[in-house]
Amino acid sequence: MTVEIQDVIKGLLKQALESAGVGIDVSGTEITLEHPADLTHGDYSCNVAMRLSKGLGKSPRELAEEIVSKLPEIEWVDRVEIAGPGFINFHLSEEFFEHSVAEALERGGEWGKSDALSGEKILLEHSSPNLFKPFHIGHLVNNTYGEALVRLMQFAGAYVTAISFPSDVSPGIAKAVWGIIEMGIAENFTIEQVGEAYVKGVEAYKESEGAKARINEINTNIYNKEDSPEYEVYKRGRELSLEYFNNIIARLGSHFDKLIFETQAEQEGKRIVLENVPSVFEESDGAVIFRGSEHGLFDNVYINSAGFGTYLAKDTGLLSIKFREYDFDKSITVTDVEQKQHFELVKKSAELINREWAEKSLFLQHGRLALTTGKISSRSGGVPLAVDILDSVKSSALERAQESGSEMTEESAEMVAIAAVKYAIVKVGMGKNITFDIEQSLSFEGDSGPYLQYTYARCKSVMAKAYPHRGDIKVQVPRDWVHTNIEKLLYRFPEVVKRAALEYQPHHIANYLNDLASAYNSWYAQGKILDGTDAEHYKLALTEVTAQTIKNGLQILGINTPERM
């Protein structure tokens, strides 16, 4: 409905402009409508008078008035005003809002779904872990954006296959294995000890030549799957790490259709690189490299002099596997910005191997996460782990509930904790670095996940009080009703979903939900909903629709909504 009304207004504006701008060819002029930032400025606004006034030798307001005088009555539009330097503002009618509320109510869980990506098949890779390294706060960022994009694309009509690409072979892993053996726990160790061993290995590699040589040997044996004590340790650690990864991923609400491992991609990548020497790659100092410098990038090693594929070869192999095993229109890879140039290189070399690989691949990056206490790195100790953060936020949520004297289930506290963490991440535009003060960022107040959940629970509480005594909700605007910001925002939800999906920017959803919740809470505080009058029905409809929109929107962000809190 909202799409049609925009088109109707645009068409009529065009006609009006043609008769107002006599003698001038305006057929090529594109009419754009936007939502004014300020809700009091109307629902749609057009700037065409300002853009064209100069060429017509008129003042913008003069032209705007001429255009408006040529406009007929428009269905769903209550009034048209000229404002500011020459904006033409359209105020939608009560009937329009009534219809949009009814539509949202009727669509329920489908409300907001868009056909922006209708039928598109997308392969989306995210949350790729480094096995043997702990899942820390930085991985939360990747998972949060990745999962939000998966759900956003689905909500926009795409068919999405989610995959992850665990690193199960690397010199870093050899360091952890070395550490495990060194700690004398090779027979039996925990995932926490793997983390410790990794840190130990990294230090030893830097400081001791002996350890370095041994680690390199371990690395070779792992790459070659050589039957050895270290390979046994590696297998155990790999299983343990995977189990750990699966647990945290499940807790965060992600699901992967498949895991493609680096060991597999390394072999494939090496084969492809060697097949493309010398057409794409060349030998240099015993290694196989790609001369990215000839394409405005930089030279780098794909197969090192020891004969192992580096991560460039691995990602090249991964592309090959994706294109061979899946049928899709677009492959999206979500990583940290520090890999930006890496993927530019991968994409460039891929383009020279198989044009389609580059054309159908999109590499998206989110910003880096910095703690106010300093940069985080999995290479140093004392990194906040994802589970530790979630657990600590969860106990704060329980404490908070206890203080206010309300009961909170374990399950709800978990939802609140995940909401606080995910929302703090996803409310920032993807690509921007995120500065995280654990105390302040994971707030339960204001522009936060729990605020939205609270608003939802509040709506649900009102509904529970009203029903089943009230029967079905009737959407009918009461007499003398002054429409609220809730209605002015509500009908925009599908547009917001569409925009977020097309721009790969889930934060638009977060910002929108916050505006909506804020509008609802503000209205809520102004008067009673269950006041016994006929207006009750419509107020309940607004309440229900607000709840549904928040629920659907948070669902996209990977956040669940407790019924009570």
Add this chain to the structure above:
RNA sequence: GCUCCCAUAGUUUAAUGGAUAGAACAAGAGAUUCCUAAUCUCUAGAUCCAAGUUCGAUUCUUGGUGGGGGCACCA
């Protein structure tokens, strides 16, 4: 050194080239005999600097300053 990205209240941030730059946290003042105060209302507070393009610039261009990423055998 080369190259890419970023810069908005004290802090974290929003703004498809538009109107009085929008929020939240922190600060100050208030609101609960009433459906959930994890709420609401009010006050104060910001576009790094300098040019340019434009009817109009936080947004685009150039230069500067500051911060971060990447730049050969780590991922």
